[in-house]
Amino acid sequence: MIEVKDLHKSYGKSGKKNALNGISFTVEDGEIFGVIGPDGAGKSTLFRILASLILPDSGSAIMNRYDIVKDYRKIRQIIGYMPGKFSLYQDLSVEENLKFFATLFGTTIEENYHLIKDIYQQIEPFKNRRAGALSGGMKQKLALSCALIHKPEILILDEPTTGVDPVSRKEFWDMLARLKEQGITILLSTAYMDEAGRCDRIALIREGKFIASDTPKGIIDKFTESLWAVEGSRMSAILHELRNHEGIKRSFAFGDKIHITVDDDLQIDELKQYLLDKEFSDVKIASIEPTVEDCFMALTSK
Ligand code: ADP
Numbered sequence: 001m002i003e004v005k006d007l008h009k010s011y012g013k014s015g016k017k018n019a020l021n022g023i024s025f026t027v028e029d030g031e032i033f034g035v036i037g038p039d040g041a042g043k044s045t046l047f048r049i050l051a052s053l054i055l056p057d058s059g060s061a062i063m064n065r066y067d068i069v070k071d072y073r074k075i076r077q078i079i080g081y082m083p084g085k086f087s088l089y090q091d092l093s094v095e096e097n098l099k100f101f102a103t104l105f106g107t108t109i110e111e112n113y114h115l116i117k118d119i120y121q122q123i124e125p126f127k128n129r130r131a132g133a134l135s136g137g138m139k140q141k142l143a144l145s146c147a148l149i150h151k152p153e154i155l156i157l158d159e160p161t162t163g164v165d166p167v168s169r170k171e172f173w174d175m176l177a178r179l180k181e182q183g184i185t186i187l188l189s190t191a192y193m194d195e196a197g198r199c200d201r202i203a204l205i206r207e208g209k210f211i212a213s214d215t216p217k218g219i220i221d222k223f224t225e226s227l228w229a230v231e232g233s234r235m236s237a238i239l240h241e242l243r244n245h246e247g248i249k250r251s252f253a254f255g256d257k258i259h260i261t262v263d264d265d266l267q268i269d270e271l272k273q274y275l276l277d278k279e280f281s282d283v284k285i286a287s288i289e290p291t292v293e294d295c296f297m298a299l300t301s302k
Contacts, residue, residue: 002027002050002154002187007059009045009208019045020056021208027187027201032180034199035189036292042208043189044084047158050187051081064153064185077105080152082143084159084189090132094123094142097131098149105150115182116145119175137168144175155179157188161195173198193293204296211299216292223290223298225249228268230258232275232283241278245271250301259294 002025009020019042027033035043048054050061052072061068066075088097095109098120102109113120123141126134131142140160147155161169173195176186188199196202196216203213212219232238239258242251247266251258262271268285275283290298 001029002033002061002063002185004050004061005059007046007049007061008057009042009049009054010057018208020049022059023205023208023210024059025203025210025213027185029185030180030183031200032176032186032188032198034196034202035187035205036191036193036196036202036296037189037205038191041205043205044158045208046205047081047156047187047189051079051156052076053081077150078153080147080150080155082147082155082157082160084162086139086143088131088139088143088146091130093128093130094134095127097142098145101146102149107150109149112149112151115151116148118178119148120145122171136164137171140164140168140172144172148179152184154185154187157186159189159191161190161192169195193291193296196292202292204292204299206300212295219292219295220290223295225261225298226264226266227288227290227294228260228262228271228285229254229288230260230283230285231256232280234280238275238280238283241275241280245274247271250297252297254293259288259297261294261298 005024007020007023008018010016010018023046035046037043049056050063050068052068052075055069063075064078066078068075089100092100098109119141123138126138131139134142161172164172180186199216201213201215202219203210230238230242235253235258239251239253242248242258242260247263248260249263250261272283272285
C-alpha cells in the first residue's frame with residue numbers, strides 16, 4: 001500500500017512556482033493508479049520523491065510500510081522505477097542491460113525470468129542488439145523488464161507510453177494488467193487521457209495539485225453538464241464563432257471535433273442555425289457522453 005501525505009516540493013529559489021503543492025493519496029495493494037495531467041504538472045517530481053531519488057520539502061510517504069526518507073535503502077529494493085526518459089545504457093546490448101540490473105540487485109535473469117517472460121520474450125530475439133538501436137516500443141519493453149527483474153512489490157512508471165505507437169501502447173497496458181494479476185501495485189503517470197480507463201483509479205494533476213481523484217467512472221459521473229460535439233470543414237473559424245456564443249460555457253478542440261459545454265436551454269437546431277447564419281453550411285452537432293479529458297477541462301476552467 002502507498003500512503004502519501006501532503007507532499008510539497010519546490011526547486012531552487014523561493015518565490016518560484018512550486019512543483020508540488022500538497023499532494024495526498026493512497027494506493028491499495030494490487031491497484032493500478034494513474035496520475036494524469038499535462039507537461040509540467042508535477043508528475044515526475046512526485047514519482048522521483050516516491051522512488052527516493054529526491055527529497056520532499058515537507059510531507060511524508062510510506063510504501064509498503066517503509067518511509068521514503070528514513071528507509072530509502074529498503075524502498076529501492078521493493079520498488080521498480082521506470083523514469084520518463086529512456087535511462088538504460090545505450091551502448092550495452094539488450095541482454096547486458098538486463099544482466100546489469102539483475103546483478104545490481106543481487107539476483108539473476110534466470111531466477112526471476114518468470115516475472116519478465118511475457119515481456120522479455122518479445123525482445124529476446126534482439127538480445128544482442130545495442131539498446132540504443134531499438135525502436136521506441138522495444139526500448140520500453142526492455143526498460144520495464146529491467147524495472148521488474150528484482151521482483152519489486154511496487155512499480156513506479158513515469159510516462160511509460162509517451163512517444164510509443166498505439167499498438168505498442170495497447171500491448172504495454174495488457175502487460176500491466178497481467179502484472180496486476182500477480183499482485184504488483186502499479187503507480188504510473190501519463191499525459192494521454194484516453195489511458196485513464198485502464199486504471200483502477202486516477203488522479204488528475206495540475207500545477208502540483210490533485211484536482212480530482214476517483215475511479216475513471218466516478219470522475220465521469222460527476223460531469224453533469226450538457227456536452228455536444230461539433231464537426232465541420234473550417235474548424236478553427238467555427239471554434240472562433242462558438243466562443244462568441246453566449247449559450248456556450250466552454251469549447252475546446254478534441255481530435256477532429258470541437259467539444260462544447262452548453263446552457264441547458266440551448267437547442268442543437270438553434271446552434272446549427274446560428275452557424276448557418278455565419279455561413280457554415282456543413283456543420284454536424286451531436287450530444288455526446290463525456291470523457292476524462294472533458295472532465296479535466298471542466299475542472300481546470302473553474
Ligand atoms: P511533469 O512530470 O508533470 O511534466 P515535472 O515534475 O517534471 O512535471 O515538473 C513540475 C515543475 O517543476 C515544472 O514547472 C518544471 O519546470 C519544474 N521542474 C522540474 N524539474 C526541475 C528541476 N530539476 N529544476 C527546476 N525546476 C524543475
